[in-house]
Amino acid sequence: MSISLSIVVPAYNESARLGTTLPTMLEYLHDHVPDSELIVVDDGSVDNTASVAREILAGSNRVRTSVLSYQSNLGKGRAVRLGLLASRGNVGLFSDADLSTPMTETPKLVEPILRGDCDLAVGSRALDRRLIGVHQPWRREQGGRVFNLVVRLATGLPFWDTQCGFKAFRMSACRPIIEGATIDRFGFDVELLYVAHRAGLRVKEIPVRWDHNEGSKVDVASDSLKMLAEVALIRRQARRGVYNKAIKASQATVKTDPETA
Numbered sequence: 338m339s340i341s342l343s344i345v346v347p348a349y350n351e352s353a354r355l356g357t358t359l360p361t362m363l364e365y366l367h368d369h370v371p372d373s374e375l376i377v378v379d380d381g382s383v384d385n386t387a388s389v390a391r392e393i394l395a396g397s398n399r400v401r402t403s404v405l406s407y408q409s410n411l412g413k414g415r416a417v418r419l420g421l422l423a424s425r426g427n428v429g430l431f432s433d434a435d436l437s438t439p440m441t442e443t444p445k446l447v448e449p450i451l452r453g454d455c456d457l458a459v460g461s462r463a464l465d466r467r468l469i470g471v472h473q474p475w476r477r478e479q480g481g482r483v484f485n486l487v488v489r490l491a492t493g494l495p496f497w498d499t500q501c502g503f504k505a506f507r508m509s510a511c512r513p514i515i516e517g518a519t520i521d522r523f524g525f526d527v528e529l530l531y532v533a534h535r536a537g538l539r540v541k542e543i544p545v546r547w548d549h550n551e552g553s554k555v556d557v558a559s560d561s562l563k564m565l566a567e568v569a570l571i572r573r574q575a576r577r578g579v580y581n582k583a584i585k586a587s588q589a590t591v592k593t594d595p596e597t598a
Contacts, residue, residue, distance in 0.1 A: 339372060340372055340373060340374050340401065340424075340425045340426040340427070341370065341372050341373060341426060341427055341428065341451075342366075342370050342372075342373040342374075342426045342427070342428050342429075342430065342443075342447060343373065343374045343375075343376060343421075343424030343425060343426030343428070343429045343430070343508075344362060344366065344373065344374070344375045344376065344430050344431075344432060345376045345378060345417060345420030345421055345424060345429060345430070345431040345432070346358075346359075346362070346375070346376065346377045346378065346420075346431070346432055346433075346434050347378050347380055347413050347416035347417050347420065347431065347433075347434070348377055348378065348379055348380060348382065348386050348390070348416075348434045349379075349380040349381065349382050349386070349410060349413070349416075350382045350383060350384045350386060351382070351386050351434040351435075352382070352384045352385050352386045352388075352389040354434050354435050354550075355377070355386065355389050355390055355393065355434060356389060356393070358434060358435065358436045359375075359377070359390060359393045359394065360393060361436060361440060362375055362432075362436070362440055363375065363393070363394070363396070363397055363400060363402075365440040365441070365443070366400045366440075367397070367399050367400055369443075370400075370443075371399045371400060373400050373401070373426065374400060374401035374402065374403070374424065374425060374426060375394065375397070375400055375401070375402045375403075376402070376403050376404075376405065376420045376423060376424060377390040377394065377402075377403075377404045377405070377420075378404075378405045378406075378416040378417070378419055378420040379404060379405065379406035379407070380407075380410055380411060380412070380413065380415070380416040381407055381408055381409045381410035381411060382406075382410075387404055387406040390404045391404050401425075403423070405419060405420060405423060411521055412521035412522040412523075412525075413521075413522065413523065413525065414518070414520050414521045414522055414523070414524070414525025414526075414528075415521040415525075417431045417525065418515050418516075418518060418525070421506065421508070421512075421515050422512070422515060422516065424508065426508065427451075427507070427508060427509070428447050428450050428451065428505055428506065428507060428508065429505065429506045429508050429511075430443065430446060430447065430503070430504065430505040430506070431502070431503075431504060432502065432503055433502035433503070435550040437502065437503075437547050437548055437549065437550055438460055438501065438502070438503040438545050438546060438547050439546060441546075442460065442503065442545045442546050443505075445458075445460075445543050445545055446458035446459075446460060446503065446504070446505035446543060446545075447505055449541055449543070450505055450506075450507045454539070454541065455507075455539040455540060455541035456506070456507045456510040456511060456533070456538040456539045456540065456591070457504065457505070457506050457507070457510075457511055457529075457530070457533050457538055457539070457540045457541070458504065458505040458506075458540075458541050458543055459496060459498070459499070459501070459504050459530065459540060459541065459542045459543065460498075460501045460502075460503030460504060460543060460545040460547075461496070461497060461498040461501055461542045461543060461544050461545065462498050462501050462544075462545070462547045463482075463485065463497035463498040464497060464498070464542060464543070464544040465544035468544055468545060468546045468547060469546075469547050469548070469549075470546065470547070470548040471548040471549045471550075472549055473549045474549075480561055481498075481500060484500070484561055484564060484565070485497055485498060485499055485500070487565060487568070488527055488568055491568050491569070491572060492527065492531050492534075492568065492571070492572065493534075494527070494530055494531060494534055495542075496530060496540070496542045497542065498542070499526045499527050499530055500523070500526055501545070501547065503545055503547075504526070504529075509590055509594050510538055510587060510590055510591050510594060511529075511533065511538070511587070512590070513583045513586035513587040513590060514529060514532045514533055514536060514538075514583050514584075514587050515529065516583065517532065517579075517580055517582060517583025517584075517586075518532065518583075519574065519579065520567050520570070520571065522563065522564075522567065523560055523563065523564045523567070524563075524564045524567025524568055524570075524571065527564075527567070527568055527571060528567075528571050531571055531575070532580045532583055532584060532587075533587075535575070535580065535584055536583070536584040536587040536588055537588060537591075538587065538591070
């Protein structure tokens with residue numbers, strides 16, 4: 338069976354949430370994209386995230402499923418990359434385990450890629466804030482706005498929301514960039530977008546529905562500083578040519594891919 342879409346779900350201590358969200362994901366894929374796969378990446382959880390995921394996914398009779406699990410907590414960025422690189426779909430999409438962006442928003446990101454309009458589709462909370470149902474606490478929301486402004490100034494990226502956990506990739510064009518990425522924690526989104534932008538890939542920011550869910554693992558005070566340090570690291574690595582190989586490989590792939598012509 339050919340696979341058109343792969344959904345990757347990074348998960349760290351998410352056994353409680355996955356009991357609700359994985360059945361929702363499976364039902365959506367069964368009904369709308371049966372030629373798909375769902376991959377859960379257990380990022381070194383100390384609860385029973387992996388066993389809960391395997392039990393739920395074992396009930397799928399159409400959608401292909403798998404659980405990747407390892408002992409050390411390597412970071413969300415590493416989990417997303419490992420899941421995408423293990424995927425077999427023409428389009429790879431990663432979604433946060435809490436489904437802050439519902440699965441019904443999937444076509445907004447996937448269809449532009451399938452039409453050949455873009456290579457990377459970025460879900461955005463900033464372009465149309467009327468689509469936000471439940472807002473984050475004020476301090477956290479304002480911190481996110483400041484962070485994205487700093488990212489724009491520091492990297493030259495034209496996007497207003499780099500951190501929304503809902504992004505889709507044309508894997509043929511984006512695989513070299515995913516392979517060449519180095520940031521394992523919360524700055525991984527910025528790195529992927531930055532290298533894709535440098536490679537000349539077509540990146541489209543798309544407004545999506547979004548609801549804040551309690552239980553976030555991001556601490557606004559400490560993690561914002563860590564993310565800013567990672568943005569500075571991305572700039573230093575770019576100056577040293579760390580991303581040059583990935584950029585050239587991605588550009589070469591695009592030139593030979595009829596879907597991007």
